Amino acid sequence: MVGNILVTGASGYIGGSIVAEILNRKRGGTPEILIIHAAVRSLEQAHSLKRLDVTAVQLNLSDETAVADYIHSNDIDLVINNATSIDPKIASNLISGLQKQRETTGKGVFFIQTTGLSAFDENTNWPFGEVKDTDNVYDLERQSRETYIVREVDAFVIEQSKKAGVTSFLIFPPTLHGRGSGTWNQLSPQIPAIVQASINYKQVYKFGECRDAPLAHVSDVARFYGQLIESIFVGKKLPAGEDGHYFLVSHVVSWWDIMDQLAANLHARGLVTTESTKIWPSDEMAAESVGVPASFAHSMWNSSPKVLSEKGNIIGWKPVWTRESFLNSLGQEVDDFLELGLPKSSLLHSLKPVSGHSTN
Structure with a gap:
């Protein structure tokens, strides 16, 4: 199959890197990819994409009719949200638009939802401990959907896609690092916010419990999306729907x-007063320093979901970055922040309107 792709959030950190990865594959001779809609x-933001071989569009994703009309008029086969x-x-609007496209053309349509591993963290009241992406993740999320908005949306996407006849995939990046493309x-959103808070306080703070962070470089994540898209378009049979968690x-x-x-790197630049770190005096102070509701502070900057990645092998995904290369790159992370500042648009902004949602 060949197809047209719509990437939402195409000016964002992950979305922009995915667009760049797809373009690289298209230039490299992937004939199945026809037109990329951003x-x-x-x-x-649309102007920033003009130099690329994409069709940039200001699209109100909250307008169901506008979304459906765009998907149909541009013959979109695959949406990455x-x-x-x-x-x-x-x-729901994107899935409904794909459903109408399928009903009109008779072609298969695909929906890829970018979600997050915070869904499997005890900070968000995940009750089932360690989980593998080869487990029945849908059923586990469905059982605990009421206590965390991300799990609620994950389960909704699976259920809505199934009703609509849309093949769906849920992709769970961890805490990301590196400069996007x-x-x-x-x-x-994570590391620059901590750097900014540390500079403001002249001190690097951490949470009182030492927890492990699952990580990935944004280039490795973008490569996964590229491999997944190619696998879909060549007709490879992949776990999807209720089994489509990666x-x-x-x-x-x-x-x-x-x-x-980070403290060592910031101190070497004279941006904090000491190489030693301190414990945050309160969750409220931590949340205020990075601009999110207090209920999200731990899930953003002290998350430790116990997960195992096993499905990437299905499409041949092999990450390049390691623990050592990440730690050695933190000085570059500081340099990137000093050059670019806080992210122009990020998850930090999307969290603010949902502070009323219960995450406890």
Whole structure:
């Protein structure tokens, strides 16, 4: 099969890197990829994509009719949703648009939802302990969907896609690092926010419990999406729907090791007063420093989901980055922040409207 792709959140950290990866594969001779449509929020973001071989569009994803019309008029076969993992309405509109496309053309259609491993963290009341992406993840998330918005949306996507006859995949990146390859936002939400808070306080803080962070470099994650898309378009049979959960962990590092390394790098630049780290006096102070509701602070900067990634092998995904290369790159992370500042658009902004949702 050949197809047209719509990438939402195409100016974001993950979305922009995915667009760049797909373009590289298209230029490298992947004939199955026809046209890439890049959905963004603002005219300025659309302009940033003009130099690329994509069709940039300001698309209101909350408008069900506009979404369906765009998918149909542009013969979209596959949607990658990076816009949000916490808004079921947007996912529903995209899935409904694909359903109408399938009903009109008779072709298979595909929906890839970018979600997050915070769904499997005890900080978000995940009750089932360690989980593999080869387990029945859908059933486990469904049982605990009421206690965390990400799990609620994950289960919704699976159920809505099944009803609509849309083949769905849920992709779970961990905490990401590295400079993205998009045209607009090239930084992750997590590490730059910690660097900014540390500079503001002249001190690197950490949470009191030392927990392990599953990590991946954004380039490794983008490569996974590229391999997944190619596998779909050549007709490879892949676990999908209720079995379509993919965890993208490539290495694990303790948050305390990350903070210690950041403190050393920031102190060497004269940006904090000491190489020693301190414990956050309160969750409220930590949350305020990075601009999210207190209920999300631990799940963003002290998360430790116990997960095992096994399905990546199905499409030949092999991460390049390791624990050692990550720790050695933290100085570059600081340099990137000093050059680019906080992310222009990120998960940090999407969390603010949902502070009323219970995560406890």
